[in-house]
Amino acid sequence: MIDEKAITDFIYLEAELLDTMQWQAWLDLFHPEGRYWMPLEWQQQDPVLQPSLMYEDLLLLKVRVERLAGERTFSQKPKSRCHHLLQAPRIVACDPAAGVYKARTSYIYTETRGDLLERYSGWASHEFVEVGDALKIKLKRVDLVNFDAPFGNIQLFM
Amino acid sequence: MAKYGQNADAIAALVREAEVHRDVYVDPEIFELEMEHLFPNSWIYVGHASQLGKPGDFITANIGRQPVLASRHTDGSIHVFYNRCPHKGVKIASEPCGNTGKFFRCPYHAWSFKTDGSLLAIPLKKGYEGTGFGDTQANEGLSKVRNVVIYRDFIFARLSDDGVSFEDYFGESLSTIDNMVDRSPEGKLAVQATPIRYMHTCNWKMLVENQTDTCHPMVAHESSAGTAVKVWKREQGSSTETPMAVQLYGPFMSPYEFYEQSGIRIWPNGHGHTGVANSIHSNYSDIEGYLGQMVAAYGEERAHEILGEVRHNTVYFPNIMVKGAVQILRNFIPIAVDKTLVESWVYRLVGAPDKLYERALMYNRFINAPTSIVGHDDLEMYERAQEGLKSNGNHWVNLRRLYESHEEQDVTAVINGTSERQMRNQFHAWAKFMTMDMDKRAEAAE
Ligand code: FES
Numbered sequence A: 001m002i003d004e005k006a007i008t009d010f011i012y013l014e015a016e017l018l019d020t021m022q023w024q025a026w027l028d029l030f031h032p033e034g035r036y037w038m039p040l041e042w043q044q045q046d047p048v049l050q051p052s053l054m055y056e057d058l059l060l061l062k063v064r065v066e067r068l069a070g071e072r073t074f075s076q077k078p079k080s081r082c083h084h085l086l087q088a089p090r091i092v093a094c095d096p097a098a099g100v101y102k103a104r105t106s107y108i109y110t111e112t113r114g115d116l117l118e119r120y121s122g123w124a125s126h127e128f129v130e131v132g133d134a135l136k137i138k139l140k141r142v143d144l145v146n147f148d149a150p151f152g153n154i155q156l157f158m
Numbered sequence B: 001m002a003k004y005g006q007n008a009d010a011i012a013a014l015v016r017e018a019e020v021h022r023d024v025y026v027d028p029e030i031f032e033l034e035m036e037h038l039f040p041n042s043w044i045y046v047g048h049a050s051q052l053g054k055p056g057d058f059i060t061a062n063i064g065r066q067p068v069l070a071s072r073h074t075d076g077s078i079h080v081f082y083n084r085c086p087h088k089g090v091k092i093a094s095e096p097c098g099n100t101g102k103f104f105r106c107p108y109h110a111w112s113f114k115t116d117g118s119l120l121a122i123p124l125k126k127g128y129e130g131t132g133f134g135d136t137q138a139n140e141g142l143s144k145v146r147n148v149v150i151y152r153d154f155i156f157a158r159l160s161d162d163g164v165s166f167e168d169y170f171g172e173s174l175s176t177i178d179n180m181v182d183r184s185p186e187g188k189l190a191v192q193a194t195p196i197r198y199m200h201t202c203n204w205k206m207l208v209e210n211q212t213d214t215c216h217p218m219v220a221h222e223s224s225a226g227t228a229v230k231v232w233k234r235e236q237g238s239s240t241e242t243p244m245a246v247q248l249y250g251p252f253m254s255p256y257e258f259y260e261q262s263g264i265r266i267w268p269n270g271h272g273h274t275g276v277a278n279s280i281h282s283n284y285s286d287i288e289g290y291l292g293q294m295v296a297a298y299g300e301e302r303a304h305e306i307l308g309e310v311r312h313n314t315v316y317f318p319n320i321m322v323k324g325a326v327q328i329l330r331n332f333i334p335i336a337v338d339k340t341l342v343e344s345w346v347y348r349l350v351g352a353p354d355k356l357y358e359r360a361l362m363y364n365r366f367i368n369a370p371t372s373i374v375g376h377d378d379l380e381m382y383e384r385a386q387e388g389l390k391s392n393g394n395h396w397v398n399l400r401r402l403y404e405s406h407e408e409q410d411v412t413a414v415i416n417g418t419s420e421r422q423m424r425n426q427f428h429a430w431a432k433f434m435t436m437d438m439d440k441r442a443e444a445a446e
């Protein structure tokens, strides 16, 4: 039975997997039809006919993860690392009868590589589905507070 | 230490037949001179008329470092101004776009201007009576950029009063813009969204050169496009249809022979494009209903002619690149000698199926976003070059691939697609537009 704590624990675990660079374990949190979405507009509705920074299915996320470890991935020499500082997630929906689970989490995200360190602020919105007894990510939406600013490389995952 | 100011010979000496001096990328003085000479002497992209749909609409942009403002006047005409109040210089508009209503109003002391730039009103106007205000430039309102040409809705401006005319400057290179516009069954493009913005810590010219650098994709993008191809092969299972995403990434891994035969065309004044015979955009799957619309609009023969032209990257010197086949324009906006803001715009083909817009947006985020793995590959190379060029071991950057002695300048030619001739073409234009007004200014200053 999925309860609110299960959702919160999931989100903390996800951040930990990313911070410890356990990419494959992170991918395993996604449902096969899951998506990772970084909108480029304020309160964006459409990921397909409006521009996004990222809107990726599992195949594309696998490409990213595999690329990070690639022998000839020069933008990862040296490697990037990241740190998630999360506010306690707010449960938006936890309805086992309907199978609807949603949460919204405010965060500060840090990505560093070599001597450089960049910091981003935003909100992560999770939508889950229940598979067996476990939650899987159907949609992870990442809204940056300054989505319209010109960033340098963002190579990891918020 | 000023070495280059008003020294046209010293600047010309930075560009050899098939080499350029590293100062063009790393010397802050050269950058200042580019802002003062190269950008004002060139025709620069300001924006697209569809961003100025109704009277009072405005957009802001920079030409070199100078802020400009374009507006749609009540009579439908488009005007470009320097974005500064004639009173004390405050920027009239600070947002990228908006609608100002019937007039612009300066936020500092409320001088107001019609949307054609003329002075409308000044509060407490009697304070200027008998002061000679009528004879000042301020009385004319917002200073106008006089040389503005709107070509098939693309707004270009040249700040210098004297220089090469728009027609002579672009010549036949406009055929890429034509092809992009013609790809709409209605012959019309629309900007419907903000661009993807990506900050690069490198000189702007590295980005421009890279647009026709066909010997880097299979090397630098092995990590991204190569991995995409590899993962798809492994995961595709019984699937017979290649997803749109893999269709977009895959061709980056084409072998040298592919780029060799696809060709490069150069034009006078530093313009040129890759993908003459075919390109990495040639083999995308058809989108349902589109060909039918095109044939209905243009007839069988013309429709195939338009869609058969799949140029890869067209460089419009000095600082934009247009991809007609996927309706993208990249604007390489110089910020500092080692800092460039890249804004990548997508145009929607008016009247065409949504799927085409979806594909163009997807291409843009795959290749041109700060979150793009292809972008990461490229930026890493630019950053390393920006660092490496500080070395004194060798002062020259080598652009000699497929160089033939005594190459003609300012000509139209089609050549082997792995040639670095378009880069040489750009640097010839660079020296020309950097120095064309230098002697004259030196005299004027005396
Ligand atoms: S600065 Fe614009 S009104 Fe004074």
Ligand SMILES: [Fe+2]
Pocket (backbone or CB within 6 Å): B210, B216, B217, B220, B221, B374, B378
């Ligand atoms: Fe590239």
